Amino acid sequence: MFEKISFLSFSNLIRNRSIQNFLFLAIIQSSNVLISIISMPLLIQSIGVDQFGLVNLALSVIILLNIVVGFGYNLSAPREVAIHQKDKQALSHVVSNVFSGKILLAALCSLGVLVAVFGLDLFKEYQMILAFSVLLLFSEATLPLWFFQGMEKMKLISITNIFSKLLFLMGIVLFIHSPEQSRWVNFMLGGFGLSINLFLLVYIHDYLGIKFYRPEFDAIFKSLKSNVLFFFSNLASHISINGGLIILSFFSVAETLGMYSLAERVVMIIRLLPPMVFQAIIPRASALYKKDKKNFFSFLRKIHKSIVFTGLIISVFTHYLAPWIIEILSRSILNEAVEYLRVLAFVPFLASFNVVNVTILISADQRKLMFKASWLMCIFMVFVSFTLMYFFDGIGLCYGILATEFFIFLICTILLYRFDKSLIICFYGITENSDSIS
Template identity: 65%
Template structure:
């Protein structure tokens, strides 16, 4: 009815590729949020707060190594797929080379973990949990999200993600009932993801008629060299955003770490929203930037205004509902976790500030600029968060993480203005 009256062009909205990408990415992240909400109280009751903190700490190490496995392909590969959407031969070679590269990187990352655990006796409190978590590396290596994103066909991969999370949740309910079973938590997450990814690869091969060729070592090496800056940008970006738990582990015991980990898990789920927006608009933004820069700036500005409003609302709701959220997740009143969650709640809004800067760097292929901004932000975070954590504990860490987002925004603004004045003025003027 509204569409007939002309108030809201619902049909046009639904057909928009960027909005479709966002909706399906939202489904993926929403399912991740829902499963996290359901699984957290089950895990805390099953393995205890201290083991829950160690499981999360292991997961943080694995996710850090997953940056190595991804090696920036999440930024470069969707663009390559989008350019070659109608060329099955090119897509076949692209798919074969990228998957081969990522599997080799996953094997290398696994070797690093095994060497650290059995060779140098690192990660003493959670060695067994970490070793059982390596399956997550191969789950990341075989995830074809970047392919479906570039093809702008996100429906199937969003449904597959839901099945993967449901399998993981079912495993927790059926098998995780004591602290001694904590080593299986991340293993089950990796197993369910890997299983679903294999079905997606079978779909790509049979129904989309994309062949898997023998990998070309020269092409793999060339792509790795091309993605080096993207890899370091992702790595430093991850450390800046998620390195707080690792830093805190040097200053706090397992129980306190679990308290902080519970609050951080909630905030970091919300923190995925800005990156989800960038992934959703990236294919269309790239096309607009090449065809019509004015349309690109208008499009980015419209997205930015709506994202800032949404981010402010969600951040406020997270602050006000922090006691209820912690009570629901832990089924107990953990005042320390509530405090951490309230302090970190503005993070969602602050992280939204940088969306146009990152998008402009990506569409203009400013890899060196993005890398420079990332390592500067990372260096600031490590120094400031470590100092504040040493003197003020978890509260200091929260303020260090919040200030990192503000500094990151300022750094990107200054770099864009000084290194690419045309791009900066095109959007901000």
């Protein structure tokens, strides 16, 4: 009987839409990580470390522009879809305007890249790679992840995401065999993604009954205006976390870029732990913040201890296994990449400290504080990284990234203390009177 009850409880848990959404998001994230790990040695063997660095540099520029294409829609659009999911006409207008706005932004960003490359002769070392990479902007613009999140139907998009990445891997094996073909790497990634997205748009239109209307420019402009804070917060956070490779390109040669990008790719994979934990706990934390402050802080303390300990274990293992990791991924001994990875290995550990601060900020709905913290982090990262890189080259950038992770924890703590010092006092157990928080 107890076994039957346990089975029913587990069955009900799995059928819960929120749990399903989280699981399918985890599948998407995990598949992206796995494909990234598999593709690294294939690309390094095919195009060499220097071209691999340039491909990743072009990808970094495009990902930065994808923040512009997204313009906060990935945060605001799921809510709009969820509100109107039972009203097909209203939902059709929301979907049409979001896609129209993102495609318009993708076209403007693509035009900017092409003018910079062919008109102003910028990005000289990787001009053609970057020009061929603009297809990724339209892949981002047509990605309907936000729609399926709002509809709470994540199964299909998780399957199609895996399929598009497998096509990309197959494309590398079949078509990328020499450094001269490096321009096609990001092109294939964008092309396969765009093809799958178009299939999903057909599914949304034909099977879900969503109509695509002409762009309503007033509604698009209104949505862009309302997403400004989301956009700038995302932009600042992205520059701080992922902008190192672009900064390094001002000082170093292609081979150094390749060494750093290899180490950075590994670190970006293991750094997924803090944001995934945040996404998992934020619904419960938000509910507890409103209803039960005492349990809210008790819950956060448990999470804090677990994630910091896990982050420490991951960082220590990555530090000591760095030579083996680099050799497995590159199939060669790259001492410079090992040196970078040993320093960057402690990024997940330092990043894990700030999960609680961000959770409190979001639970308290402090968007302006998030915006301020993001831009202070961005300014600090750019200044410190440029300074350290000027004197110490690539390894200086690594220490700059570590300093940034510590700085954002410090800044968020200070901002929270100034906003409501009882939040910090109660979390760290300086007083046990957590019930007094209003």
